[in-house]
Amino acid sequence: MKIHFSKLMVVMLSTIVLLPQAKAQDENKSMIRYGPKLGMTVSSFSDSQPHTGYNIGFTVGGFVEYGVTDQLSLQAEPAYLEQGGSYVRFIDDSRFGTGALPQHATSSRTTVRNIDLPLLAKYQVAQFGDLKTTVVLGPAVSYTISATDAYETTYIEDRSYRTVNNSRNVTSQYEPFTFGVTAGFGGEVNIGANSLFIDFRYRYGITSTKKGYSYIDLYDVQGDLRTHSAYVTIGISL
Template identity: 25%
Template sequence: MKKLFFLTVAMLGFITTTYAQKINYGIKAGTNFSNISGDTEVDNYRVGLYGGLFVEVGLTDRISIQPEVLYSSQGAHETFKTFDASGVSSEEYTLRLEYLNVPVMFKYKIYNGLNVQVGPQVGFLLNADQKTEVGSYGYTLYDETENINEYITDVNFGVNFGLGYEFNNGLFFDGRYNLGAINIAQEDNLSKGTELKNHTFQVGVGYKF
């Protein structure tokens, strides 16, 4: 996957200098709904934010390539509750993974402003932490955030699939799903065979200059 991404970047450089017809710059931001699959798969998505810059390189009237640089807050969230005569007890675990993501999207305009997108993504870990909250009788008994950078790999790879709509004034909306392609568990510091993979839905808005 790593070799595929850098090969894509090299091909992008060649295509851009050879076939580029139009280049646009822009900004984008939105909301992440992220989760982790594998040995710690949970039912609840963690809500975070993403945002950054992009360059769109037009190759034809319908086809373009769009490299991006995005800050992205991902992870997972889970809540466990127990009910008894004395009240409600709860345990909440929030895994927060902050990445600098670099996707390279291939876009195809279907009709008017509607387009489909697909492309690889590499993510560089900025920070990883886990927050644990324990409560009972409506009171917080335990609340601690622990840095877990040593348990998460520094680099993540994935594949994006998306759908977008662009208006003539430069405003656009898009939705994207990122499928984690590699295990992000740092096996040197975790049990051998532990597997964790990122999964993220993104919904956002942007403006192309």
């Protein structure tokens, strides 16, 4: 994980630092702006199977914005984004006469670590004094770096309930690429020559992140899980 994160930071810093330093001016407004962003995420799995829930993570990345008109711009927001969710599985291997734990329930909280790239159209809705309000909409593609499952398994042994806690790497269980739609709104205020941003985003997963999942481990009762994420970020233009 440390290796992946180090590579991620190098890529993101390179993206920001290697941008053109000269800024074209149009009525004292730059056509190109860029800078860092960071924030918190709240993600959940879709309800194609019951007993799914949310997971909390964080995001860090940057943005590159190109002004098309005074109100309309195009913006890319490459970021490290933690998604995932929680789910509960009920397993009964006693029907096969096998299994170290014939009957057990496992509650899992999964963190799926992604490189996410939304490509957004950004429109300035209104301005209240120094505060500019905007809305965004566009497609997003994610690449899965890794996935970790923190789980708790409860089972019966010698007529007593016992619980085991552990974590495991489950990257192979998740799709390497997922696609979605990102929408949101935000505000910005000028701070000297720079701008401070506060943005709210919702990423709706279109493609599956985990295929063939069954909450009772039956082939005839399964569905594909997608991930939906809401997140808030703070950023500054450089």
